[in-house]
Amino acid sequence: MPETWVSAVADAIGKFGWSVSDAHESAIVVELTADASRVLQADDDERFVVLGWAEDTEGPHYGLSRDGIQVPILCLLGPDTDPAAIAARVDRLMRTGQPEARLVRHAIPYAALGSRCVCPTAHPCLGIVPNAHCPEHGDRQAPTMEWHWEENCGTVAAR
Numbered sequence: 001m002p003e004t005w006v007s008a009v010a011d012a013i014g015k016f017g018w019s020v021s022d023a024h025e026s027a028i029v030v031e032l033t034a035d036a037s038r039v040l041q042a043d044d045d046e047r048f049v050v051l052g053w054a055e056d057t058e059g060p061h062y063g064l065s066r067d068g069i070q071v072p073i074l075c076l077l078g079p080d081t082d083p084a085a086i087a088a089r090v091d092r093l094m095r096t097g098q099p100e101a102r103l104v105r106h107a108i109p110y111a112a113l114g115s116r117c118v119c120p121t122a123h124p125c126l127g128i129v130p131n132a133h134c135p136e137h138g139d140r141q142a143p144t145m146e147w148h149w150e151e152n153c154g155t156v157a158a159r
């Protein structure tokens, strides 16, 4: 892709607060934070999400990487080529583990959040995106919660 497009995507990702450690003609390398590693279930030595693209695919792909170069498993980020739309998907991916709004479920727990909660907060409903490893809301706890998809969040929040 052209250099201007690459730097526009990298800038847009940076505006969400993520650190782009490298951006060149075939890839953009974004540094994982501790929270992003947790939601993406990265291994301890996987420190980057790499965004790549090829002429004949439907949109950018992404994958976890140890060195910012090798990406063992690639997944489709989404069918966008617009830098702002791609950056929004990257931000959602890093916060929730999923690039698609319709794949992200928000939960509103019936009990107040405790101090051990590690789940990212969901906006605008002020619920959470449950983290599988959260000691309060993780897979093993199965607390009672009300669920909705991220793409419906606005209507829930308006109630």
Ligand SMILES: [Zn+2]
Pocket: 116, 117, 118, 119, 128, 130, 131, 134, 135, 136, 137, 138
């Ligand atoms: Zn939690």
Ligand SMILES: [Zn+2]
Pocket: 106, 122, 123, 124, 125, 126, 127, 148, 149, 150, 152, 153, 154, 156
């Ligand atoms: Zn919501």
